[in-house]
Amino acid sequence: MTYExxxxxxxVNIREVVLxxxxxxxxxxxxxxxxxxxxxxxxxxxxxxxxxxxxxxPENWATWALDPFKDVSSDPVEWARxxxxxYGAEILCLRLLSTDPMGxxxxxxxxxxxxxxxxxxxxxxxxxxxxxxxxxxxxVLIEVARACSGKNLLLGPVLKGNYQEIAKAALEHGHAxxxxxxxxxxxxxxxxIALCKFFPPEKIVVDPTSSxxxxxxxxxxxxxxxxxxxxxxxxxxxMQMPVFADIGIECWRTKEARExxxxxxxxxxxxxxxxxxxxxxxxxxxHPEALRLIKSMISY
Amino acid sequence: xxxxxxxxxxxxxxxxxxxxxxxxxxxxxxxxxTGGVKLDDCxxxxxxxKAELEGAMAPPMKLVTIGAGQNAMVIGEEEVMFRxxxxxxxxxGIAVLISDxxxxxxxxxxxxxxxxxxxxxxxxxxxxxxxxLSNDSGDGGTFETLVKKAYETTDFPFILISEDTDxxxxxxxxxxxxxxxVYPVTNExxxxxxxxxxxxxLPAGVKGESLDEVIAVTSQLKDAGxxxxxxxxxxxxxxxxxxxxxxxxxxxxxxxxxxxxxxxMTFPCFMCRDKYEEALAASxxxxxxxxIVVTSLTEKEFIFPLLVHRFNIYSDPRRPMxxxxxxxxxxxxxxxxxxxxxTNYALDFFIVSGAIEEANIPAFLxxxxxxxxxxxxxxxxxxxxxxxIAEFFKKYDVENKVKHKKLIIPxxxxxxxxxxxxxxxxxxxxxxxxxxxxxxxxxxxxWKV
Ligand code: SF4
Numbered sequence: 001m002t003y004e005x006x007x008x009x010x011x012v013n014i015r016e017v018v019l020x021x022x023x024x025x026x027x028x029x030x031x032x033x034x035x036x037x038x039x040x041x042x043x044x045x046x047x048x049x050x051x052x053x054x055x056x057x058p059e060n061w062a063t064w065a066l067d068p069f070k071d072v073s074s075d076p077v078e079w080a081r082x083x084x085x086x087y088g089a090e091i092l093c094l095r096l097l098s099t100d101p102m103g104x105x106x107x108x109x110x111x112x113x114x115x116x117x118x119x120x121x122x123x124x125x126x127x128x129x130x131x132x133x134x135x136x137x138x139x140v141l142i143e144v145a146r147a148c149s150g151k152n153l154l155l156g157p158v159l160k161g162n163y164q165e166i167a168k169a170a171l172e173h174g175h176a177x178x179x180x181x182x183x184x185x186x187x188x189x190x191x192x193i194a195l196c197k198f199f200p201p202e203k204i205v206v207d208p209t210s211s212x213x214x215x216x217x218x219x220x221x222x223x224x225x226x227x228x229x230x231x232x233x234x235x236x237x238x239m240q241m242p243v244f245a246d247i248g249i250e251c252w253r254t255k256e257a258r259e260x261x262x263x264x265x266x267x268x269x270x271x272x273x274x275x276x277x278x279x280x281x282x283x284x285x286x287h288p289e290a291l292r293l294i295k296s297m298i299s300y
Numbered sequence: 301x302x303x304x305x306x307x308x309x310x311x312x313x314x315x316x317x318x319x320x321x322x323x324x325x326x327x328x329x330x331x332x333x334t335g336g337v338k339l340d341d342c343x344x345x346x347x348x349x350k351a352e353l354e355g356a357m358a359p360p361m362k363l364v365t366i367g368a369g370q371n372a373m374v375i376g377e378e379e380v381m382f383r384x385x386x387x388x389x390x391x392x393g394i395a396v397l398i399s400d401x402x403x404x405x406x407x408x409x410x411x412x413x414x415x416x417x418x419x420x421x422x423x424x425x426x427x428x429x430x431x432x433l434s435n436d437s438g439d440g441g442t443f444e445t446l447v448k449k450a451y452e453t454t455d456f457p458f459i460l461i462s463e464d465t466d467x468x469x470x471x472x473x474x475x476x477x478x479x480x481x482v483y484p485v486t487n488e489x490x491x492x493x494x495x496x497x498x499x500x501x502l503p504a505g506v507k508g509e510s511l512d513e514v515i516a517v518t519s520q521l522k523d524a525g526x527x528x529x530x531x532x533x534x535x536x537x538x539x540x541x542x543x544x545x546x547x548x549x550x551x552x553x554x555x556x557x558x559x560x561x562x563x564x565m566t567f568p569c570f571m572c573r574d575k576y577e578e579a580l581a582a583s584x585x586x587x588x589x590x591x592i593v594v595t596s597l598t599e600k601e602f603i604f605p606l607l608v609h610r611f612n613i614y615s616d617p618r619r620p621m622x623x624x625x626x627x628x629x630x631x632x633x634x635x636x637x638x639x640x641x642x643t644n645y646a647l648d649f650f651i652v653s654g655a656i657e658e659a660n661i662p663a664f665l666x667x668x669x670x671x672x673x674x675x676x677x678x679x680x681x682x683x684x685x686x687x688x689i690a691e692f693f694k695k696y697d698v699e700n701k702v703k704h705k706k707l708i709i710p711x712x713x714x715x716x717x718x719x720x721x722x723x724x725x726x727x728x729x730x731x732x733x734x735x736x737x738x739x740x741x742x743x744x745x746x747w748k749v
Pocket of ligand 1: 312313314315316317318319320321322323324325326328341342343344345
């Protein structure tokens with residue numbers, strides 16, 4: 001028996017999505033093969049690794065999660081700046097926690113002002129996330145879309161119950177969106193189909209929702225893998241959007257991450273690495289050390 | 301490659317003599333294809349045809365056993381590239397590397413530490429499973445001292461590593477009853493290794509600098525009758541490792557290429573610049589098909605995430621994850637502690653019990669068997685209704701565990717509250733938060749006896 005490397009070629013590509021604008025804009029997606037399979041296909045863009053920023057003082061974070069930002073954690077603009085200048089983040093993910101209707105319930109205009117300040121002072125690709133509350137998020141994200149018109153933010157999560165309003169505002173003001181459907185590849189596809197009736201597919205990133213190591217990580221892993229298979233192998237156009245994974249928030253709420261700094265960083269990095277291996281194109285980290293580790297490992 | 305019934309049929313005597321217990325040869329062929337009968341049940345198959353059938357019907361990836369007895373490690377016989385296509389079957393071995401160049405106290409300490417790397421998680425024991433003993437000193441006596449010590453003080457299966465084939469096999473002979481994996485068997489030493497592997501009945505750790513080299517060695521071993529191999533394609537960085545593992549698995553499963561139809565071994569301990577990278581590389585390689593990862597890590601903070609990772613990736617996606625039905629005591633509750641109830645869906649259980657621990661308020665957590673489905677679905681299907689929970693209360697005598705009569709139920713189960721007020725009229729039913737992450741806040745603010 002002679003051996004011939006069993007290489008697999010796919011005649012289609014995952015869509016390329018641009019984040020941000022100007023010279024610091026970044027592309028994600030665009031590959032025609034499985035993650036890290038540069039031996040049989042092309043992966044024009046490395047995965048996007050984003051660092052999380054909250055728009056209010058975090059509560060209840062493990063000391064070692066807060067430590068890297070403890071001097072700036074009450075000022076989202078300074079937090080963002082430190083993330084970029086000190087920790088080398090090339091994409092930021094601002095979570096508008098202040099707008100949580102069960103918490104501070106800040107007004108959409110307030111939140112939008114913070115986003116605008118960060119955009120003006122840093123001008124790097126920015127993901128802006130609401131709290132997953134459909135009504136409130138649509139008010140907040142529409143306001144953010146307006147306040148940052150033309151900046152090509154990535155706005156989310158866009159859900160089944162609010163996609164029309166938010167996507168419309170994103171389209172009008174030139175932003176991309178994160179379409180979120182929980183733990184089910186079919187729901188991901190359904191939402192994409194609904195969106196693509198009026199929204200450009202090259203401005204959609206999908207979020208199957210993330211679970212942390214030890215808390216259902218394998219479900220997220222397999223859903224990302226199946227989305228990628230549908231996209232590349234079955235050539236399903238509605239499954240060729242880049243995949244987004246918001247892992248920091250999930251990992252750092254586990255008791256294991258709160259047990260020690262080493263274990264916490266590894267909990268997050270392991271979850272992140274696993275999703276990258278499944279095919280995630282954009283991952284949000286909370287701890288700069290977890291992000292740095294992943295970056296150094298996938299680029300050597 | 302699995303054979304279809306029709307293909308097997310062509311090779312049978314076609315006399316329909318019924319001696320196999322089947323009505324016809326065709327019925328026998330169909331049953332054979334699905335594993336319902338054994339080839340031996342038909343006394344009339346031509347021996348040559350039989351050998352051919354056996355070969356064709358063997359799983360595309362060999363099953364390999366390292367070690368003996370209850371600690372034996374079984375790897376291989378995987379059937380899919382992606383776990384959602386079926387499941388991954390045999391958890392990869394995590395092997396801790398110990399060198400005979402390390403000092404005696406270091407070795408003693410390491411051996412003791414590795415024994416402690418055992419953790420319980422939803423009724424499963426997560427642990428390190430192998431010791432990789434490495435002859436870096438180049439000295440036979442030193443290596444044998446290490447092997448002897450590991451043999452006498454632990455019951456782990458071993459991987460024995462030595463560049464010197466004589467040293468390798470004399471150490472292997474010392475612990476042959478434990479069935480160690482001997483490594484490396486290469487192009488250079490394969491001829492010398494074959495008689496010893498056969499005599500001692502051991503699996504071979506095959507190393508090549510390329511897949512072509514690996515193939516040459518496994519083919520030679522197979523021809524000589526050494527059936528159990530574990531392959532190291534020589535990759536010494538993570539991304540190359542992922543490439544090689546992927547190609548090996550694909551060649552075996554999708555092309556039926558037998559010379560690569562074996563589980564693999566990888567060396568994250570030689571791929572990385574620090575412990576964090578090593579832990580990450582080990583988990584990445586386990587995700588991407590490694591049968592064994594050899595690591596130098598022994599610290600709990602680095603090994604535990606790895607063990608949980610393996611447990612997750614190798615859990616069966618076809619089965620709902622469940623925990624045992626009972627009243628769990630979280631952080632030693634007493635008669636004034638709160639009582640919560642939830643389903644036996646493992647993720648719910650984890651998140652809720654974790655949240656209670658985080659709240660630092662001891663509590664009783666009632667876990668009702670719902671067949672592993674979550675609160676709302678279980679309520680709809682009658683497994684988490686007022687009636688079902690009232691029965692649970694009787695069965696486990698929940699009333700007598702505490703002095704108060706307050707039950708906290710999941711916040712999403714609003715309708716359940718009414719049902720329970722009817723079924724357990726003397727109890728006050730408190731609707732808890734909908735998100736488990738809000739449990740600490742809920743308990744510290746709302747809980748009063
Ligand atoms: S024993 Fe063999 S020959 Fe006889 S019926 Fe069965 S398969 Fe056919």
